[in-house]
Amino acid sequence: MGYSDVQMIDENGNRVDGRKAGDIRPIEIELGVVPVADGSASMRWGTNYVIASVYGPMEAHPRKIQRQERAVLDVRYNMAPFSTTDRFRPGFNRRSREISKVTSDALESVVLLELYPRSKIRVEIEVICAEAGTRCVGLTAASLALADAGIPMTDMVVSVASGKINGIVVCDLNKEEDNYGAADLPMGVLPNSGELVFLQMDGDLSPSEFQEAWDYNMEAALKIHVLMKEAIAKKYGGGQ
Amino acid sequence: MSSSGASDGRTSAASGSLVIPGDKISSDTNDRLGHGVIKLNGEMIATKLGYVVVKAGEISITPIHTAYFPRPGDLVIAYIEGMRSNIWFIDLNAPFNAILPMSLAPMKIDYGGTRDAMNVGTTILCRVQEVDEAHSSVVTMKGMGLRKVNSGFVDTIPPHLVGSISSGSNAIINQLKDASNCRIILGANGRIWVDGEPEGIRIVRNALAFVRDNEHSTDLAGAFASHLANGNGE
Numbered sequence: 001m002g003y004s005d006v007q008m009i010d011e012n013g014n015r016v017d018g019r020k021a022g023d024i025r026p027i028e029i030e031l032g033v034v035p036v037a038d039g040s041a042s043m044r045w046g047t048n049y050v051i052a053s054v055y056g057p058m059e060a061h062p063r064k065i066q067r068q069e070r071a072v073l074d075v076r077y078n079m080a081p082f083s084t085t086d087r088f089r090p091g092f093n094r095r096s097r098e099i100s101k102v103t104s105d106a107l108e109s110v111v112l113l114e115l116y117p118r119s120k121i122r123v124e125i126e127v128i129c130a131e132a133g134t135r136c137v138g139l140t141a142a143s144l145a146l147a148d149a150g151i152p153m154t155d156m157v158v159s160v161a162s163g164k165i166n167g168i169v170v171c172d173l174n175k176e177e178d179n180y181g182a183a184d185l186p187m188g189v190l191p192n193s194g195e196l197v198f199l200q201m202d203g204d205l206s207p208s209e210f211q212e213a214w215d216y217n218m219e220a221a222l223k224i225h226v227l228m229k230e231a232i233a234k235k236y237g238g239g240q
Numbered sequence: 241m242s243s244s245g246a247s248d249g250r251t252s253a254a255s256g257s258l259v260i261p262g263d264k265i266s267s268d269t270n271d272r273l274g275h276g277v278i279k280l281n282g283e284m285i286a287t288k289l290g291y292v293v294v295k296a297g298e299i300s301i302t303p304i305h306t307a308y309f310p311r312p313g314d315l316v317i318a319y320i321e322g323m324r325s326n327i328w329f330i331d332l333n334a335p336f337n338a339i340l341p342m343s344l345a346p347m348k349i350d351y352g353g354t355r356d357a358m359n360v361g362t363t364i365l366c367r368v369q370e371v372d373e374a375h376s377s378v379v380t381m382k383g384m385g386l387r388k389v390n391s392g393f394v395d396t397i398p399p400h401l402v403g404s405i406s407s408g409s410n411a412i413i414n415q416l417k418d419a420s421n422c423r424i425i426l427g428a429n430g431r432i433w434v435d436g437e438p439e440g441i442r443i444v445r446n447a448l449a450f451v452r453d454n455e456h457s458t459d460l461a462g463a464f465a466s467h468l469a470n471g472n473g474e
Contacts, residue, residue, distance in 0.1 A: 059335055059336050118336070118374050118375060150400075152276065153287055153288075154278070193262075232289065233258055
């Protein structure tokens with residue numbers, strides 16, 4: 001049986017975990033989870049569990065990485081060895097380098113780096129439990145941690161992925177859908193302006209399917225942005 | 241590609257409300273831009289997580305968290321972190337170290353004698369003399385009251401709280417001085433020097449822990465007065 005033959009959505013449109021095509025997995029957000037960091041956030045997104053922490057701005061070392069006119073973002077995405085069913089070999093690998101790079105590029109679009117010349121802002125994203133879409137969870141959690149650290153930004157970044165399973169476009173793929181699906185479209189969105197800061201695509205989507213996945217992602221991003229605001233208000237909503 | 245109406249997401253925020261980066265604060269172009277606010281496409285947008293403050297025609301954000309960035313004239317409590325023959329490197333609790341040239345030290349020192357005058361770890365009371373656009377700063381110890389600190393202890397509070405605990409007629413720092421009978425100097429970098437009797441120092445330490453724990457309370461000064469009245473200032 002090929003991957004495309006695995007039935008992951010029934011005739012009523014229910015997916016393997018009971019969600020409809022446009023539904024996202026349950027999300028829980030908490031801020032300030034790492035007391036020693038300048039800012040931090042944790043996200044439970046389905047079974048995914050990711051902690052992001054931010055340190056700085058600080059003097060950039062070694063000096064060769066310093067930029068005279070702006071700060072540098074040093075993003076490190078890492079999966080814990082126990083985060084997957086098979087032991088994940090610890091340390092940096094090609095995948096984590098790639099995700100660190102795209103996350104850094106996405107965040108550089110919103111962080112006002114020019115306010116901190118010669119500085120470095122360190123962002124650590126640690127995946128504690130992985131179940132598809134960890135780059136999206138990591139990017140969203142990193143955005144929350146940056147806000148928590150008081151780093152000035154023009155907008156938050158919300159990231160979510162849609163994809164195609166059994167010829168149907170669905171939002172926020174879970175592990176089975178990610179493994180056996182036909183395509184995956186993770187996006188990073190600025191919820192207030194609707195701008196796109198990150199997009200990757202794995203697999204094939206027709207133009208109409210791409211549009212459908214895009215719309216699902218945009219809609220989901222707005223829902224997640226509301227959840228982010230609620231989590232921040234829960235933590236700091238005392239008012240002045 | 242359509243954006244599914246995402247660009248309608250901004251809503252205006254009132255004074256005192258909590259905003260996150262990207263939130264629209266106001267469309268009133270007559271207001272001046274303060275800390276944590278930028279103008280984007282004709283709208284005032286929050287760039288920091290914090291509370292909106294509208295005062296005297298200026299809109300700003302009081303941030304939840306922020307790093308200390310030195311400004312000329314700031315009185316700061318700092319530590320010696322290193323030295324060369326004629327300068328010291330100073331930890332200001334800021335992202336960048338400052339320098340203290342030998343010429344701005346409070347005593348006469350021969351070239352090469354910096355370590356003998358003030359070694360690594362020495363606490364000093366100094367003033368920020370100049371800061372350039374790349375955040376390099378110079379501090380001075382020439383001035384009234386600027387000196388090495390040889391007694392007492394240093395505690396810290398988040399630097400963004402310095403303004404709120406030192407301003408107003410019933411400032412928290414004044415309440416604390418009265419309650420503890422200690423000498424207290426509040427640095428703009430969030431470090432506080434306290435010297436006095438052990439009992440007074442205990443009161444100050446507890447009070448500063450209270451301030452740190454309740455930094456986001458709606459009426460910090462009122463909550464602090466209650467804290468002292470409930471036997472914590474006796």
